[in-house]
Amino acid sequence: MYGEDDYALGLKVGLPRIHTVAEDGKFLPFVTKWAGKFVKSETIAKEIIADLESRGLLLRAENYEHEYPFCWRCSTPLLYYAKNSWFIKMSSLSGEMQKRNATVKWVPEHIRDGRFGEWIKNAKDWAISRERYWGTPLPIWQCNTCGEFDVLGSTAEISEKGMTAPEDLHRPYVDEISYACSCGGSRTRVKEVADCWFDSGAMFVAQWGYQWGSEGEAKQQFESHYPADYISEAIDQTRGWFYTLLAVATLLDLPAPYKNVVCLGHIMDAKGKKMSKSLGNVISPWEMFTAYGADAVRFHLYSMSQPGDTKLFDQKGVDDVVKKVFLIVWNTLEFFKLYSGPIAAEISTAHPLDAWLVARLQKTINFVTEKLESCEATDASRELAAFVNDLSTWFVRRSRNRFKNGGDDAAAAAAMLRYTLTTLVKLFAPFTPMFADAVYRELNGQEISVHLTDWPATAPVNTEILEQMELLRALVSGALELRAKVGVPIRQALASLTVPKTAATLEPLFEIIKEEINVEAVLIGDELALDTNITPELREKGLVRELVRNINAIRKTRGLKPGEMTKFTMEAPQEIQELITRNAEEFARATVSSFEFGTAGEGAAEFEIDKMVCKIAA
Numbered sequence: 001m002y003g004e005d006d007y008a009l010g011l012k013v014g015l016p017r018i019h020t021v022a023e024d025g026k027f028l029p030f031v032t033k034w035a036g037k038f039v040k041s042e043t044i045a046k047e048i049i050a051d052l053e054s055r056g057l058l059l060r061a062e063n064y065e066h067e068y069p070f071c072w073r074c075s076t077p078l079l080y081y082a083k084n085s086w087f088i089k090m091s092s093l094s095g096e097m098q099k100r101n102a103t104v105k106w107v108p109e110h111i112r113d114g115r116f117g118e119w120i121k122n123a124k125d126w127a128i129s130r131e132r133y134w135g136t137p138l139p140i141w142q143c144n145t146c147g148e149f150d151v152l153g154s155t156a157e158i159s160e161k162g163m164t165a166p167e168d169l170h171r172p173y174v175d176e177i178s179y180a181c182s183c184g185g186s187r188t189r190v191k192e193v194a195d196c197w198f199d200s201g202a203m204f205v206a207q208w209g210y211q212w213g214s215e216g217e218a219k220q221q222f223e224s225h226y227p228a229d230y231i232s233e234a235i236d237q238t239r240g241w242f243y244t245l246l247a248v249a250t251l252l253d254l255p256a257p258y259k260n261v262v263c264l265g266h267i268m269d270a271k272g273k274k275m276s277k278s279l280g281n282v283i284s285p286w287e288m289f290t291a292y293g294a295d296a297v298r299f300h301l302y303s304m305s306q307p308g309d310t311k312l313f314d315q316k317g318v319d320d321v322v323k324k325v326f327l328i329v330w331n332t333l334e335f336f337k338l339y340s341g342p343i344a345a346e347i348s349t350a351h352p353l354d355a356w357l358v359a360r361l362q363k364t365i366n367f368v369t370e371k372l373e374s375c376e377a378t379d380a381s382r383e384l385a386a387f388v389n390d391l392s393t394w395f396v397r398r399s400r401n402r403f404k405n406g407g408d409d410a411a412a413a414a415a416m417l418r419y420t421l422t423t424l425v426k427l428f429a430p431f432t433p434m435f436a437d438a439v440y441r442e443l444n445g446q447e448i449s450v451h452l453t454d455w456p457a458t459a460p461v462n463t464e465i466l467e468q469m470e471l472l473r474a475l476v477s478g479a480l481e482l483r484a485k486v487g488v489p490i491r492q493a494l495a496s497l498t499v500p501k502t503a504a505t506l507e508p509l510f511e512i513i514k515e516e517i518n519v520e521a522v523l524i525g526d527e528l529a530l531d532t533n534i535t536p537e538l539r540e541k542g543l544v545r546e547l548v549r550n551i552n553a554i555r556k557t558r559g560l561k562p563g564e565m566t567k568f569t570m571e572a573p574q575e576i577q578e579l580i581t582r583n584a585e586e587f588a589r590a591t592v593s594s595f596e597f598g599t600a601g602e603g604a605a606e607f608e609i610d611k612m613v614c615k616i617a618a
Helices: 004-013 042-054 090-101 115-121 155-160 196-206 217-225 241-251 285-292 294-304 315-339 352-373 377-405 407-428 433-444 463-486 501-517 536-557 574-582 584-591
Strands: 105-107 140-143 149-151 178-180 186-189 228-234 258-264 494-500 519-525 529-531 566-571 593-597 605-609 612-617
Touching: 090 115, 090 241, 115 241, 196 217, 196 241, 228 241, 241 258, 285 294, 285 315, 294 315, 294 377, 294 433, 315 377, 315 407, 315 433, 352 377, 352 407, 352 463, 352 501, 377 407, 377 501, 407 433, 463 494, 463 501, 463 529, 494 501, 501 519, 519 529, 536 566, 536 574, 536 584, 536 605, 536 612, 566 574, 574 584, 574 612, 584 593
Parallel strands: 105 258, 228 258, 494 519, 566 593
Antiparallel strands: 140 149, 140 186, 178 186, 494 529, 566 612, 605 612
């Protein structure tokens, strides 16, 4: 009588179903030895064991650890108590629920026939009643004489019984009406209210007043919204909301109430332990929102693991989202705003980097769309992060000179970058609504929201340019490893890089390889190889590149804007002075600066190139 397993065993072996304990937790009077005593008292427990032993009824007595329920408010032990209840006979509808469940896509897939499938396969009758005051009153009127009952499903049915339905159908008003039974007794509403989980399961019909007639707005609203495209909750709802929705739909002979279910794992700390105040490992979501923003937390949870997996929440992961995703997008936006001059009216694929980016972006659109339509947010969010990395480390980095050089190519690059960022944040919008909107408004005007735009359309992808660029990047990676092995810095120009014959199809893209590896020519041969012989001309090219880098770094520290002309006084060895004079045009273009040679004075910036010390001051 005081636990599900004990009660089931008692039924099996024929034990009497008699309460020996009152609802206050004390033994009833007929339990003469312990009448009025608290059932959980350790003293009483020892006395009961001693009594059983004295009568030869004790098999053995021992202490053992097991789970036990405690009140979540006051932490005192609870006593399960068998009581009479009203039930819905769900056990007879197990097959119907299984049929409906078979039409649903579950994420993760194994939940459908596993944890959830087993639960509905062995469905138990639903104890629908609760002895509480607040809640939905059970619409059951029972005779106080013969015990017969009616279930009245509407105010119209209440009126048919000769009662006047109150405006408020909750307690205490609905308890004040009754009607005569054919046996001569009186039928009044039973005092129980419905299990609140029944309310959760009935929400999809209750919100529209679906049952009140077959026509009108309520029916139209219901049919236009049913079933839900997807629902999402944690894994414990396989016996809660996921179940009650399906149970109510089955009771009403409706199809499954959802097309997709995203079943989430629980959030633990970084070491896989349950968060607990006593353990001191609770992470406040509000602190995370304040430190990193809600979107960063959201994107971390999307991308860290598949929905059904336990989430090992680590603050560093949120920080990584900010630094490796959000800041890269924002810095790309700032680069666009800073360096873009005239912008072409339409995007073009004439430049190979632009052609590659169009294909790479379209591939991302197609992938994210497919995954979101399949309710697979983790793969979609990871693809977005990967695209952000490609956009920054390949397109933007390789296009810097295009932006700085001006002309039609700069305008084409700017158009491509604006189009890409605008499209990218549309893809981000479902994952990071506030971040996406902020970037979109910066690009397109503060009065426009990304959430009012159309989703990017799927389309065929130019796989050829993607494959070519993938091969090219692999060659570049290999060549950079060769440079590292021989110890030649990337800023030192080299004569040539030889690529394998299999890369001959990349010849239209050799200019990119030359710029990336800093070589004068790309040749075709049997294997990947570098000509590391540094001629005086090549050494000078390397010195020019290193000087440009240092001068631009000084410009940045002094707060000079791109394109803002300045004049520097440089104190440097004769070799450096002559080098700058010979390459004056290159230095003027690359540094937007002019130079005079003399004493730099106090406060000058100092750097060293090839063991030659240079000082420079504005």
